[in-house]
Amino acid sequence: xxxxxxxxxxxxxxxxxxxxxxxxxxxxxxxxxxxxxxxxxxxxxxxxxxxxxxxxxxxxxxxxxxxxxxxxxxxxxxxxxxxxxxxxxxxxxxxxxxxxxxxxxxxxxxxxxxxxxxxxxxxxxxxxxxxxxxxxxxxxxxxxxxxxxxxxxxxxxxxxxxxxxxxxxxxxxxxxxxxxxxxxxxxxxxxxxxxxxxxxxxxxxxxxxxxxxxxxxxxxxxxxxxxxxxxxxxxxxxxxxxxxxxxxxxxxxxxxxxxxxxxxxxxxxxxxxxxxxxxx
Amino acid sequence: xxxxxxxxxxxxxxxxxxxxxxxxxxxxxxxxxxxxxxxxxxxxxxxxxxxxxxxxxxxxxxxxxxxxxxxxxxxxxxxxxxxxxxxxxxxxxxxxxxxxxxxxxxxxxxxxxxxxxxxxxxxxxxxxxxxxxxxxxxxxxxxxxxxxxxxxxxxxxxxxxxxxxxxxxxxxxxxxxxxxxxxxxxxxxxxxxxxxxxxxxxxxxxxxxxxxxxxxxxxxxxxxxxxxxxxxxxxxxxxxxxxxxxxxxxxxxxxxxxxxxxxxxxxxxxxxxxxxxxxxxxxxxxxxxxxxxxxxxxxxxxxxxxxxxxxxxxxxxxxxxxxxxxxxxxxx
Numbered sequence: 001x002x003x004x005x006x007x008x009x010x011x012x013x014x015x016x017x018x019x020x021x022x023x024x025x026x027x028x029x030x031x032x033x034x035x036x037x038x039x040x041x042x043x044x045x046x047x048x049x050x051x052x053x054x055x056x057x058x059x060x061x062x063x064x065x066x067x068x069x070x071x072x073x074x075x076x077x078x079x080x081x082x083x084x085x086x087x088x089x090x091x092x093x094x095x096x097x098x099x100x101x102x103x104x105x106x107x108x109x110x111x112x113x114x115x116x117x118x119x120x121x122x123x124x125x126x127x128x129x130x131x132x133x134x135x136x137x138x139x140x141x142x143x144x145x146x147x148x149x150x151x152x153x154x155x156x157x158x159x160x161x162x163x164x165x166x167x168x169x170x171x172x173x174x175x176x177x178x179x180x181x182x183x184x185x186x187x188x189x190x191x192x193x194x195x196x197x198x199x200x201x202x203x204x205x206x207x208x209x210x211x212x213x214x215x216x217x218x219x220x221x222x223x224x225x226x227x228x229x230x231x232x233x234x235x236x237x238x239x240x241x242x243x244x245x246x247x248x249x250x251x252x253x254x255x256x257x258x259x260x261x262x263x264x265x266x267x268x269x270x271x272x273x274x275x276x277x278x279x280x
Numbered sequence: 281x282x283x284x285x286x287x288x289x290x291x292x293x294x295x296x297x298x299x300x301x302x303x304x305x306x307x308x309x310x311x312x313x314x315x316x317x318x319x320x321x322x323x324x325x326x327x328x329x330x331x332x333x334x335x336x337x338x339x340x341x342x343x344x345x346x347x348x349x350x351x352x353x354x355x356x357x358x359x360x361x362x363x364x365x366x367x368x369x370x371x372x373x374x375x376x377x378x379x380x381x382x383x384x385x386x387x388x389x390x391x392x393x394x395x396x397x398x399x400x401x402x403x404x405x406x407x408x409x410x411x412x413x414x415x416x417x418x419x420x421x422x423x424x425x426x427x428x429x430x431x432x433x434x435x436x437x438x439x440x441x442x443x444x445x446x447x448x449x450x451x452x453x454x455x456x457x458x459x460x461x462x463x464x465x466x467x468x469x470x471x472x473x474x475x476x477x478x479x480x481x482x483x484x485x486x487x488x489x490x491x492x493x494x495x496x497x498x499x500x501x502x503x504x505x506x507x508x509x510x511x512x513x514x515x516x517x518x519x520x521x522x523x524x525x526x527x528x529x530x531x532x533x534x535x536x537x538x539x540x541x542x543x544x545x546x547x548x549x550x551x552x553x554x555x556x557x558x559x560x561x562x563x564x565x566x567x568x569x570x571x572x573x574x575x576x577x578x579x580x581x582x583x584x585x586x587x588x589x590x591x592x593x594x595x596x597x598x599x600x601x602x603x604x605x606x607x608x609x610x611x612x
Contacts, residue, residue: 110342118339125344179340186333193303193334197341 008070012061013037013079023061027068032207034199035061035089038079051081051271052278058085059279062092069096074243076202077103077233078195082136083219084271086233090221099244102206103219105140105235107191107198108132111179112142115172116149116158126150127158131237132217133257134264135271140235141260142176144168146251169256210240215248226253226261232268285316285347287402289362291393292369292411293321293351294331296521300528301366302334306343310364310532311539318348322358323369355393359400364539366531367393367421370411383413383603384610390417391611394424401428406575408534409435409565410527414468415551416603418565422553431576434538435551437472437567439523439530440464443511444474447504448481448490458482459490463569464508464549465589466596467603472567473592474508476500478583501588542572547580558585558593564600 008029013036027033039053058077065073075096077086082103090101109132117124127149133141147158162168175182183191205216215237222234225247238245253261288305290298298321304310305317319338323331335351352358359365371385390409397405405428409418414435422433441464449456459481465473479490494500507514515523537548547569556562557579570577585593 107340111340113342114339117342123347124339124342179336183333183336183340186329186336188330191337191340193299194337194340197303197307197343201342 007031010034010069011036023064024068027061027064030065030069031073032203033065033069033073033075034203035075035077035085036079036199037061038085041080048274048278051084051274054079054081054085055088055275055278058088059092062089062096065089066093066095072097072243073100074203074206075101076199077101077219078199080136081271083233083235083268084275086219087272088275090233098221101221101233102202102245103136103233103235104195104199104202105132105136105217105219106202107195108136108140108142108176108179108235109217110194110198110201112144112172112176115175116144116147116162119167119172120149120151120158120161122149122151128214129237130158130217131215131251132235133261134235135268136219136235137264137267138177139264139267140177141257141264142173143257143260144172145254145257146237206240206245207243208240209242210238215239218245220245220247223247225249226251227258228261228265229269232265232272234265234268283315285318286311286364287318287320287362289320289322289358289365289401291322291358291365291367294323294327294334295368296524297368297410297527297531298323299334300524301368301531302338303341303343304528304532306338306341306346308345309529310535312536313345316345316347318350319346320350320352320358320360320362322352322355325353328353355396356400359393359396362397362401362405364535365397365401365405365407366535367407367409367417368411368531370417373412380606380610383416383606386411386413386417387420387607387610390420391424394421394428397421398425398427404429405432406535406538407433408531409433409551410531412468413603415565415567415600416607418551419604420607422565430553433553433565434534434577435468435565435567436527436531436534437464437468437549437551438534439527440468440472440474440508440511440567441549442526442530442533444476444504444508447507448476448479448494451499451504452481452490452493454481454483460546461569462490462549463547463583464567465593466567467600468551468567469596469599470509471596471599472509473589473596474505475589475592476504477586477589478569538572538577539575540572541574542570547571550577552577552579555579557581558583560593560597561601564597564604566597566600 008031010030010033041050086103112130113127116127130147131143144158148155218238219233219235222228222232224230237248331351335349373382418435444462445459448459462479463475476490480487550570551565551567554560554564554566569580
């Protein structure tokens with residue numbers, strides 16, 4: 001068996017601390033970049049302060065990636081505010097194709113699968129096609145309207161199987177939105193294990209393709225699908241094939257969902273404005 | 281058709297090594313990508329909330345192979361039905377503690393866990409002790425779980441083995457996967473003996489002895505040995521924390537090779553119950569070179585042991601005999 005050539009994978013923030021090392025050396029020839037490094041929010045810091053710090057980091061790293069990474073380098077931004085950091089990175093690395101810059105909402109996606117699997121008492125691998133729309137923040141919208149679960153060999157809509165719209169429209173949503181805080185409360189530390197695992201899932205599916213009939217959630221550059229404003233990094237349902245993602249089109253969006261999707265888009269626009277103001 | 285799940289226990293699961301280890305197990309690194317697993321995680325009551333946080337994260341990771349998670353502070357519940365037990369939990373040495381104090385605490389822990397495993401684990405459960413003092417903890421466990429076959433109780437020296445491979449690969453500028461058959465003899469402590477006398481490197485011209493390629497006996501008999509022995513301290517110095525990533529990875533390697541077998545022509549290091557091979561006293565848990573097949577390990581026999589090595593093998597055996605005596609004195 002002939003071994004495949006090695007792929008170079010960059011992980012920033014790899015020591016879990018804010019450190020300066022040689023970013024050019026780090027970015028050189030990388031095929032995949034997972035940007036975990038960022039300035040964490042500390043007690044007493046305003047949103048604007050966190051944003052300012054991170055905007056500088058992502059502007060600098062955009063530049064380095066653009067100059068030194070391999071052609072067609074795939075970028076995944078994990079550090080918060082993930083969507084906006086990714087947007088800054090995109091703006092300052094204009095020669096990196098916009099399709100190659102993404103942010104992580106797979107963690108939220110997997111959390112949603114986990115919550116449904118626990119509610120239905122089925123294995124998590126038997127649940128699929130939840131969607132995380134929007135910002136990787138508390139305005140994210142975990143949507144089960146197109147999700148299915150396989151029970152006794154048959155695929156059925158999650159909404160039908162759960163049979164509790166009230167739960168699905170309230171507690172389920174807030175549980176997924178606030179899961180990060182719940183982990184911090186239990187562990188006294190952020191989710192590391194599950195975030196790392198989700199980063200692997202995101203890249204793996206992007207590079208190797210999603211299984212037939214299954215989609216996943218990725219924060220990607222909006223093309224206006226589903227009336228979401230262009231020019232934001234927004235989490236959509238996507239399938240992946242031959243190393244490219246494409247937004248699943250034609251899904252019916254009810255009024256409840258539209259409202260949620262708009263709210264998270266509005267927050268992203270605010271963040272974009274705030275980020276721009278930090279640069280001036 | 282999917283395989284039946286294997287139940288894997290990790291004690292001390294809320295700690296650092298546990299946090300690195302459980303996702304590896306859930307992803308199939310320990311038992312293979314087609315082996316479903318059920319994780320049993322045990323920790324002490326003060327860590328219960330943190331342990332629950334780990335369980336939540338395992339749910340959040342949506343691992344296809346993970347068929348269930350039991351997170352508990354009840355040792356009986358933790359041990360029930362387990363096929364593999366990785367004992368990471370133990371009392372760490374704190375500043376000001378004497379060896380005897382650490383030994384005393386750990387002897388009690390391993391005595392009671394031995395009892396629970398013996399009563400509740402599945403038949404033929406394979407046990408790997410990681411918590412230090414690993415060899416002696418494993419020995420205590422063996423003594424107090426007499427119905428667990430001695431061949432099923434081991435301790436981790438694979439970390440030291442992998443570290444030795446790493447040092448040789450760096451010295452020679454080769455891939456670590458091209459280096460094999462180093463041996464870690466003895467105690468997982470600073471008296472361990474990393475031995476390259478039978479180690480080889482895969483080269484375009486075939487397999488060549490490490491000693492020949494390195495061509496620096498002074499280094500191999502001096503700095504190389506101390507580097508491997510003290511690597512744990514070097515990691516603590518750099519990270520301000522113990523080796524968790526590499527220890528977890530080594531635990532997976534140890535179990536995987538034990539269960540799935542070692543590759544042809546390759547041996548690995550495991551702390552196992554001595555049968556007197558190589559004139560090592562019987563009745564100690566001592567690290568030997570082993571091959572694995574059909575779920576069992578076998579000490580590699582007939583390797584030539586030079587005088588330099590003989591002294592080192594004996595010194596680490598002596599330390600283990602002392603630890604054994606100390607452990608027994610703590611029980612009385």
